[in-house]
Amino acid sequence: TRSPNSHRTPGSSGTSVSALQGEDLRNHRFDYLIVGAGFAGSVLAERLAAGSNKTILVVDRRPHIGGNAFDYYDDAGVLIHRYGPHIFHTNSQRIVDYLSRFTDWRPYEHRVLAQVDGQLLPIPINRDTLNNLYGLNMATEQEAADFLASRAEPVDDIQTSEDVVINQIGRELYEKFFRGYTRKQWGLDPSQLDKMVTARVPTRTNTDDRYFGDTFQQMPREGYTKMFERMLDHPNIKVLTDTDYREIRNEVNFGELVFTGPIDEYFDYRFGKLPYRSLQFKHESLEQEHFQPVAVVNYPAEDVPYTRISEYKHLTGQVHSRTSITYEYPSAEGDPYYPIPRPENAELYKRYQKLADETPGVTFLGRLGTYKYYNMDQVVGQALALYKRIEGAAHTQGER
Ligand code: FAD
Structure with a gap:
């Protein structure tokens, strides 16, 4: 069990970050610079380090690892998700097996x-x-x-x-x-x-009230951040949080770049901004054991400004005398969360994608890098597939 104060250093990965500032950073050579410590960046970093003995610097401009899946203990001592409830579900045994190297699981069916x-x-x-x-x-x-x-x-x-x-x-x-x-x-x-x-409204004529139909529905037993800490805990991986790519790109000596941030931002919005929908999260702790009967309650009515309220203890199984909840208010401004699915946006993304294909030395990955609404398991799959391509190319070169 974690101490209630452990939220003070959420997601600091335990790798020797402080040893890598200023001069040290400039004197070090990395095989890869990976921008973003979410699922895309962390999985790829882990594979390149542990699977191919590459050296990697991972940077994230947020003060923590884990990307949008970041969770932490709030002031009430309740494990919450900073960027809204993240429920792991997948049909892929391979992806579960991979992540199981870094976490145990708690069975959880979302309702x-x-x-x-x-x-x-x-x-x-x-x-x-x-x-x-x-x-x-x-x-x-x-x-x-x-x-x-x-x-x-x-x-x-x-x-x-x-x-x-x-x-x-x-x-x-x-x-x-x-x-x-x-x-x-x-x-x-x-x-x-x-x-x-x-494309299809999932309506049911039976009384099954599970939100997802996937074979695997489970939560990392000690939370996502713990899982990310273990993934990134490798002597070949250095992590710098609170660090924007733009601040260090000329300071770091690296071979290849993998960018999991917004692709349009990387190219300085050359063709214009890719539209995203954002969310404002309002987190609250309550002096009561439970707030609502399930993890998520949706509010479809237009006169209610939020779309849903989440209560984390249902997801995590945490037993606590208090509870913490999050209101989600959709907004046009803020962090990029959901690519807006309109044909003209897909067209705009294609132009960036073409530019990316023509730019050597950089690969785009993840939700923001590829402007796709991917779930966590899909991003893990995408990162593992990219690793396989990199490894395959290295083998082919080695045989020449
Ligand atoms: P991210 O997690 O966004 O990581 C990208 C990282 O790159 C960020 O931490 C960002 O700070 C960093 N970055 C960007 N630009 C820069 C820069 N210039 N310099 C340094 N760092 C930079 N998926 C599920 O499977 N189940 C769910 O229940 C679920 N719920 C969700 C709920 C919400 C509200 C949202 C928004 C998403 C949800 N998802 C869910 C999707 C899930 O969050 C994503 O699939 C996953 O986080 C994508 O990982 P990623 O690494 O591609 O991106």
Whole structure:
């Protein structure tokens, strides 16, 4: 168990960072400079160090490692996620096996309720959602399927997210569960968002109330930051937090650059800014053991300014007399979190991608580096795949 004060040095990786300032930094030669200590940067650093004996400097401008998955003990002594709740889920045994080198796991199945018409109802919509919302007593999957079919309003030419949802479950359920949430989350009406955003609405006719259907649903037993600390704890890896790439790029002697920050920022926004949606997090500790029945409650109503409230003890299993929660307020300004899925943005990204392909010595990786909405497991997969390519290329060269 950790001391309640351990939040004071959250995520300091334990590697000899202080020994690497000023002159030392200039006199040192690294095979790789990796920008970003999130999943993308940390996994790649670990593989290059432990798998290929490369030397690596990882820099992150935030005061901690772990990227958006960073967790820490707050002043109340509750383990919370600084950038909103992160739930690990995947179908990939390979990715679980890899991460299991750095953490044990706690089984956790995510459940979400939505506050609609004064009730807390399961989301994705399932038979219980419909029964409770409409005061029905449907007992079979067929009844629920027939009910949804009777509500659906077929749209001939499905173009937008609104079309997708209305076509599947009809306007009333669309307005209660989706319209307001999407408008708040994206700052756009679903009728302005490409159908790809909601390619399929996961509605269920049974009473399964799990949010994800993946084979593996589990949380790192001691939290994400501990897992990252172990990943980066290698004699070949140096970590500098509170350090922006721009501050040190001319100070460091390195071979290759891997950039997991925003690709448009790297190129000084040459073609314009890639649009992102941001979030403001409001963290609160309460003098009570529990706040809500599940880890996340969604608030789709437009007159409520936040989209959801998360209570971490459900995720972590921590037993504590107090509890901590986070409100999420979507915003246009702030850290880049969600690439905005519109065709013109994908086009803009392609221009940056082309420029990246033509720029030697740098590889872009991760959510911001590739302007994709990736979950954690996908970013791990992307980093492992890049490592394999690097290793493959080194072997081919060695054989020549
Ligand atoms: P990041 O974690 O963003 O790391 C990039 C790092 O690069 C950052 O720490 C940043 O400070 C640093 N950086 C950028 N530019 C520079 C620079 N110029 N110099 C120095 N450092 C720089 N995924 C799931 O699987 N399950 C979830 O439940 C889940 N929930 C999420 C909830 C929210 C609110 C958000 C925003 C994301 C969620 N995700 C979830 C996605 C998850 O956060 C990402 O998949 C993952 O963090 C991506 O890792 P990354 O390394 O690509 O990027």
